[in-house]
Amino acid sequence: MTVGELNALSPDDAFAAFLRCCGSRRWADGMTAARPFADVPSMTTTGDVIWSALDRADWLEAFAAHPRIGDASAQKWAAQEQAGAAAAADDVKERLAQLNRDYEARFGYIFIVCATGKSASEMLTILEGRLSNDFERELPIAAEQQRQITRLRLAKLLDR
Numbered sequence: 001m002t003v004g005e006l007n008a009l010s011p012d013d014a015f016a017a018f019l020r021c022c023g024s025r026r027w028a029d030g031m032t033a034a035r036p037f038a039d040v041p042s043m044t045t046t047g048d049v050i051w052s053a054l055d056r057a058d059w060l061e062a063f064a065a066h067p068r069i070g071d072a073s074a075q076k077w078a079a080q081e082q083a084g085a086a087a088a089a090d091d092v093k094e095r096l097a098q099l100n101r102d103y104e105a106r107f108g109y110i111f112i113v114c115a116t117g118k119s120a121s122e123m124l125t126i127l128e129g130r131l132s133n134d135f136e137r138e139l140p141i142a143a144e145q146q147r148q149i150t151r152l153r154l155a156k157l158l159d160r
Contacts, residue, residue: 006158007036022062022153023064026058047151051143051150052147059139059143063142069127092124112145
């Protein structure tokens, strides 16, 4: 899809396309309303601006749309992003699964990391480090990871 084709979508279709990129309905609404975009950079910058204006509930809604790292049932984009976890040794997968559960119990949402290009060991190290954060420190880190994921998914939406 091109930016022009995205601009030409009906509001419902554009909303659905944006929701694939980020699970926050307010973000998808904002992106839908912000059309038409002149080009890809203006679209991604708009996405960042809208994301930064959202609140905790919107961030948590976006996080909830993600599978856990290593979840074999992940949909296409998430499975591609998490390819490093899929190829991991069983002991690393088990440790990731356990620490994912620990993270979710501690923070109330799943561990969010921009996994593209990261090995399972790298994600495990990041997860171990972030488990020591308190809630107030961790939430903005998770939100920044979501922003990065959303940027990558906008590029995928436009086949870039």
